[in-house]
Amino acid sequence: MEQFHSEVISCRESARDYYELIFTWKGPVPLPGQFLTLRCWEGDSPLLRRPFALSSYDAAERRASLIFQKRGPATSLMTHLKTGDHMDILGPLGGTFPPPETGRRPVITGGGIGTGPVLFLADALSRAGLRPLLVLGFRDKNFVPRVHLPLGCETVICTDDGSAGQEGTVIDYLRSRDDLAGSHFYGCGPNPMLKGLHELAVEQNAPCSVSVEEVMACGIGACQGCAIPVNLPRKFLRVCQDGPVFDSRILVWT
Amino acid sequence: MEQFHSEVISCRESARDYYELIFTWKGPVPLPGQFLTLRCWEGDSPLLRRPFALSSYDAAERRASLIFQKRGPATSLMTHLKTGDHMDILGPLGGTFPPPETGRRPVITGGGIGTGPVLFLADALSRAGLRPLLVLGFRDKNFVPRVHLPLGCETVICTDDGSAGQEGTVIDYLRSRDDLAGSHFYGCGPNPMLKGLHELAVEQNAPCSVSVEEVMACGIGACQGCAIPVNLPRKFLRVCQDGPVFDSRILVWT
Amino acid sequence: MDLTVTIGSGTLPNPVGVASGTFGFGEEYGRLIDLSRLGAVYAKALTLEHRPGNDTPRMVETPSGMLNSIGLANPGWERFRVEKAPFLRDMACPAVLNIGGKKESDYLELVEKCEELDCHWGYEINISCPNVKAGGLAFGTDTHQVESLTKKLRPLTKKPLIMKLTPNVTDIGEIAKAAEAGGADAVSAINTLKGMVIDTKKRRPVIPAGTAGLSGAAVRPVGVACVYRIAQCVSLPIIGLGGIFTADHAIQYLLAGASAVQVGTALFVDPRIPLQVLEGIEAYMDANGFTSLKDFHGHF
Amino acid sequence: MDLTVTIGSGTLPNPVGVASGTFGFGEEYGRLIDLSRLGAVYAKALTLEHRPGNDTPRMVETPSGMLNSIGLANPGWERFRVEKAPFLRDMACPAVLNIGGKKESDYLELVEKCEELDCHWGYEINISCPNVKAGGLAFGTDTHQVESLTKKLRPLTKKPLIMKLTPNVTDIGEIAKAAEAGGADAVSAINTLKGMVIDTKKRRPVIPAGTAGLSGAAVRPVGVACVYRIAQCVSLPIIGLGGIFTADHAIQYLLAGASAVQVGTALFVDPRIPLQVLEGIEAYMDANGFTSLKDFHGHF
Ligand SMILES: Cc1cc2nc3c(=O)[nH]c(=O)nc-3n(C[C@H](O)[C@H](O)[C@H](O)COP(=O)(O)OP(=O)(O)OC[C@H]3O[C@@H](n4cnc5c(N)ncnc54)[C@H](O)[C@@H]3O)c2cc1C
Ligand SMILES: Cc1cc2nc3c(=O)[nH]c(=O)nc-3n(C[C@H](O)[C@H](O)[C@H](O)COP(=O)(O)OP(=O)(O)OC[C@H]3O[C@@H](n4cnc5c(N)ncnc54)[C@H](O)[C@@H]3O)c2cc1C
Ligand SMILES: Cc1cc2nc3c(=O)[nH]c(=O)nc-3n(C[C@H](O)[C@H](O)[C@H](O)COP(=O)(O)O)c2cc1C
Ligand SMILES: Cc1cc2nc3c(=O)[nH]c(=O)nc-3n(C[C@H](O)[C@H](O)[C@H](O)COP(=O)(O)O)c2cc1C
């Protein structure tokens, strides 16, 4: 973890309300699942730094990327970022996706603001020769991001309305496949998707690693603000420091 | 007074830290001395609208201008205004500079953020054939604005260090002239300048109309926030509604 | 959909008013917005005597808010009745007179005098202004004085009597209880929070009086918490205010227990906000099948 | 230029510390900034027993501020002594333990236990947390309880004893007087203001506990006013905090009467802020010929 100055290389809309931001990276090498917090505005409002997962890292060029959704004040400001703009970055933060349990095929699911980190993961596992299956879900074809999909990786797009790829949710698709015994499931995205993935993994007695989000203040483990309830004696863990990737079985699914 | 939507026609740096902003004007016709309040940003900080005096109005094109200095959060944001950007304007507000007393020559002094309104005044009085003398003061040549000076109007530039025009303050210059008996003095700018002008006018037993500023909230006379002390039984007047132009003799000079 | 709000003997056409001190006596903003659509105009504080107001500067912007120290500047009763009352009487929405004073008898005397007029719908008693030396805040922080003052005011008028409370107390719920015990028809909250900004170059407070009143978006969470607390303590209608800029903010107050709201500082940002807030409340009620303002209450 | 601050039996190397609850026990931020340059680390609240903390979500951003409801989450005394105390002992700046509890005996017992350790410079007694059901805020709003608790704590330690005060009271000056009467060496102010944000879609408070604690730039004017008020009431050193983001803000607190300051929420915006604040204070003293922190006092 380091705090450093970064310059925007590019920021472009990659799907409806989704943007891909590429920027210089001067910190320690980030790994899939890790995130950063950033500030690229002045003044008192919005106040807090905002956390985003990394979607790629290019070690040769020392550049990283993230995919963000325009939601509120901070992300609205971020849509105006231009080449050369300055950002204050703190990262890489948090833990990484664990490697798949030996002999298990990585099955990676993502959607919405969880798209970035799963792309990073799928790419890394592909490069490591682990032949992941990547399943991405979106509301409709307008939300399918126009970004580089990992090479050499079986990739399936699902849309709720079938306007691109498979019709139905990511979980519908996974349940439609009969070759997924022996998988290690990974997921990042909307809560219903993660819950569905967890349930599938429990049924199949398969490991399941999910990345979750919670509002953050410090982002480095100091403030206890990003706690989430867990099935452990200590009751809560910090998303920023103990996560953001957790074994789905310790999380409380409601 | 009306609240209306305006579009930026241009915004350019006209002197060090000073900008000339030209924009469309849909409200009632504004006169010299009047001001507007504007907002051209979202969110809670900066919060209040900001007041600016008009520096010109083009009735044919329905466009107006103002000259602003970059000082704090709002004016910093304003330096980024581009052609086509939207502004929310309330105006014209406040009273106007009174016409010169009969037979008196208008002697108009300005400087700093008071440059805009005196340019507007000098231009109007020139057009009315009243042959004003316009004396503008600046710290040094970098602060002399590159804007259109009123045609057909005797104009003198003063700089504290003599790097442009006359060396010395506006008041020094006025005192160096021996042909100013029978003037009606006008001023807008830094307090020491206005005070010097007031004293000169008192010595010469001449009328003196000055435009002053105070932090504003409503800008329309409702909140009593912009009060300034006056030598009248009611003790305070509102800059926004009773001013911003006052007879210098009713103001309290400290 | 029923948007009316009943407070004591009176009814307001809708829940969105404009806050005392931010709207003068209605004339100025009346040139900009349609007053007939407002739930009420809470007029600038009125005192028996003319008050020139506090020394200047009287305001300073703060993060997402502002400090003011107007000092209840107002023309006083005599000029009010001649210069302001006629406008209020003819105004197309209810006027609530905001009554200030230094001691109990000031409030009583002024309300008695106002009863001679027919320009107004009701009273909001300002026992919560942080910007006057005597009276104002002192009253609003003491349960005995609040109950006593309310009790003495009650017989003087049949019109709705609203006590305006300060957040600068240990438990605003206790103060609200005192107002209820004294016979108030409603309470409004919050007035401004005590705050201070110092000019580090001049090495003195920006506002000569020292402390001043904080309002605006910054105080909204405090106002919502106060209204929520009051709602736990009394069954009077509550008028919520403090940092309302959008319908969502007003709805937060209504859900916290308010029956009506006021827009103050937001007027300075955009005079159209009160009417936008009203429209937003209607849209929310529509979308959620609410038929009256009571439907906002009791969700948590 | 003398930057030291004397509080009771102790001296801090400079006036800029980091606020309790925003800096953990120092380890995390220690990886980002040079702890040796801090005036003090005010550690996260410690309680006798392990506290898992409040339900989630625990935070929400507000205009120029944030609400938190951490609920004094901390490992408890036993794990603290093993897991955290060694780091604090070896830390290159003074550590102040922030002591929380439900009842008087909790505070007393915990301070007694802490006296066995040598990891700390002094105590900050948290009688002002709005986010715990019992204790916390209750103590801090009652002059008798504050004086009584301070009196009982005083004989237990020779180290500096700081009482941390809440702004959620009618007159914080009275509470400070009670702390002084009880024998405190200093007071710190302010803890968070009570606030609430409601999710109008879900129709319930964003933070399950309902109300939570407001901090950040939004509360700075309130904090400065509180410190100014305390300075009028007691002659104890005051540690000022609430919304300090720049040296100018810290200087406002010093001019209002504080002898030291803490940076809290601003750390979340930029961890370098405490050191920038310190540098800015030095530059200001330099430019104005101040030779010690006392030169900030008595200007108005
Ligand atoms: C570990 C982590 C990784 C994330 N990765 C991504 C990502 O790759 N792409 C992406 O688009 N978004 C990501 N997010 C969410 C992103 O941080 C929020 O969308 C962003 O903070 C919203 O800010 P805003 O001002 O635009 O909107 P706001 O109006 O502030 O918030 C919109 C929503 O975002 C959530 N949010 C607000 N502030 C925070 C905060 N400080 N921390 C977490 N959530 C917050 C709120 O719950 C709210 O519902 C991630 C969050 C976390 C915790
Ligand atoms: C009637 C009137 C006419 C004005 N005309 C001009 C003009 O033609 N050109 C120009 O550059 N400036 C003008 N000003 C001043 C201008 O309003 C301020 O410079 C501006 O508000 C600063 O905003 P900020 O956020 O950039 O800086 P801030 O940090 O907010 O303020 C910088 C300084 O401006 C003053 N100021 C802040 N807010 C206000 C406010 N709401 N009203 C008045 N003063 C304020 C403060 O005293 C402060 O010292 C005028 C002010 C008034 C009252
Ligand atoms: C400039 C100004 C003047 C005010 N004057 C009064 C007043 O005369 N009487 C009163 O009861 N409240 C007065 N208030 C308080 C407001 O009515 C309101 O309670 C407070 O500002 C919080 O609401 P807001 O955040 O929406 O402004 C004043 C507020 C401001 C900003
Ligand atoms: C996330 C968070 C946790 C806090 N925890 C504590 C605590 O454990 N003990 C305490 O005395 N104050 C606690 N506080 C209050 C701060 O120490 C400080 O008094 C308050 O936040 C105002 O300062 P600021 O605006 O600089 O943050 C906490 C504040 C925050 C934001």
Ligand code: FES
């Ligand atoms: S955000 Fe502070 S502990 Fe996670």
Ligand code: FES
């Ligand atoms: S700014 Fe409100 S009366 Fe002038």
